[in-house]
Amino acid sequence: xxxxxxxxxxxxxGRGKELNLETLEHTTPRDLMTRLSIPESEVAILLVNxxxxxxxxxxxxxxxxxxxxxxxxG
Amino acid sequence: xxxxxERNLSALSEKEVDYLATKTVAVVGCGGLGGYLIEYLGRxxxxxxxxxxxxxFEVSNLNRQLLCDTSNLGENKAEAAKKRMATVxxxxxxxxxxxxxxxxxGKELLNGADLIMDAVDGIAARFALxxxxxxxxxPLIHGAVxxxxxxxxxxxxxxxxxxxxxxxxxxxxxxxxxIEAQLGNLSFGPAFVAALQTAEAIKVLxxxxxxxxxxxxxxxxxxxxxxxxxxxxxxxxxxxxNE
Numbered sequence: 001x002x003x004x005x006x007x008x009x010x011x012x013x014g015r016g017k018e019l020n021l022e023t024l025e026h027t028t029p030r031d032l033m034t035r036l037s038i039p040e041s042e043v044a045i046l047l048v049n050x051x052x053x054x055x056x057x058x059x060x061x062x063x064x065x066x067x068x069x070x071x072x073x074g
Numbered sequence: 075x076x077x078x079x080e081r082n083l084s085a086l087s088e089k090e091v092d093y094l095a096t097k098t099v100a101v102v103g104c105g106g107l108g109g110y111l112i113e114y115l116g117r118x119x120x121x122x123x124x125x126x127x128x129x130x131f132e133v134s135n136l137n138r139q140l141l142c143d144t145s146n147l148g149e150n151k152a153e154a155a156k157k158r159m160a161t162v163x164x165x166x167x168x169x170x171x172x173x174x175x176x177x178x179x180g181k182e183l184l185n186g187a188d189l190i191m192d193a194v195d196g197i198a199a200r201f202a203l204x205x206x207x208x209x210x211x212x213p214l215i216h217g218a219v220x221x222x223x224x225x226x227x228x229x230x231x232x233x234x235x236x237x238x239x240x241x242x243x244x245x246x247x248x249x250x251x252x253i254e255a256q257l258g259n260l261s262f263g264p265a266f267v268a269a270l271q272t273a274e275a276i277k278v279l280x281x282x283x284x285x286x287x288x289x290x291x292x293x294x295x296x297x298x299x300x301x302x303x304x305x306x307x308x309x310x311x312x313x314x315x316n317e
Binding site (some may be wrong): 009016044068072 | 305
């Protein structure tokens with residue numbers, strides 16, 4: 001199935017802003033992070049279709065996953 | 075209304091200007107974000123500012139911290155903020171707290187504030203601030219910066235937005251710093267985010283305009299990407315939940 005992954009800030013480095021991936025059924029955001037070599041600890045915000053999502057949620061055809069690293073300076 | 079606030083009109087009404095002069099805002103952290111927040115809030119005419127920071131200025135602060143200059147290196151940041159505001163707007167009642175605010179002392183030290191501005195420099199401190207704001211029953215205006223990036227949201231009591239923004243259940247690393255640890259911070263990042271936080275604070279106090287409750291404004295100043303993302307929970311399958 002087709003999944004779109006949008007990356008933000010430093011997660012774009014060497015990967016790009018938006019990736020259209022062909023995946024197996026029952027793929028989760030965690031699987032995508034593994035595939036893109038993004039350690040889960042580097043992801044602060046995980047959205048599925050623009051809403052707060054879970055790393056182990058099962059994705060469906062056409063879903064959009066957005067990943068943001070933590071921004072913590074003041 | 076004081077003559078010095080004349081140019082606040084009519085973006086703000088005279089009544090609103092007078093109302094802001096009755097309000098107390100706590101600014102926690104007087105470094106990058108905090109320096110600008112205090113400047114913006116003070117010039118707008120907030121009645122009272124409580125400014126807290128346990129740190130002193132050092133050379134590496136000079137690239138971005140408004141209150142830091144070559145004459146006050148070594149000075150406590152909250153004390154320096156008080157001196158600055160005395161010259162900018164002596165009408166502001168200013169309390170400098172040269173102390174690090176945490177979950178244990180926050181409720182007592184920030185009691186009486188109508189709103190808290192997040193200008194701290196770590197993730198753990200932001201959870202403590204959210205807890206403090208919730209205990210006091212007041213909103214928290216969150217802001218954070220790293221390099222070209224910044225984010226802002228408004229946390230109302232009970233929202234617990236920091237759990238979504240920093241995914242605490244995921245931080246097996248117990249990480250306290252974000253990507254600013256690698257990227258550093260530039261002069262305009264804190265100024266930009268502090269401006270958004272101030273606008274948000276004024277709107278929250280005046281109940282005007284669009285506000286960022288459970289929504290996070292993320293800015294990428296390198297790519298000119300500005301987005302407001304919805305932080306409401308989805309269900310387990312990741313599908314949208316209508317609330």
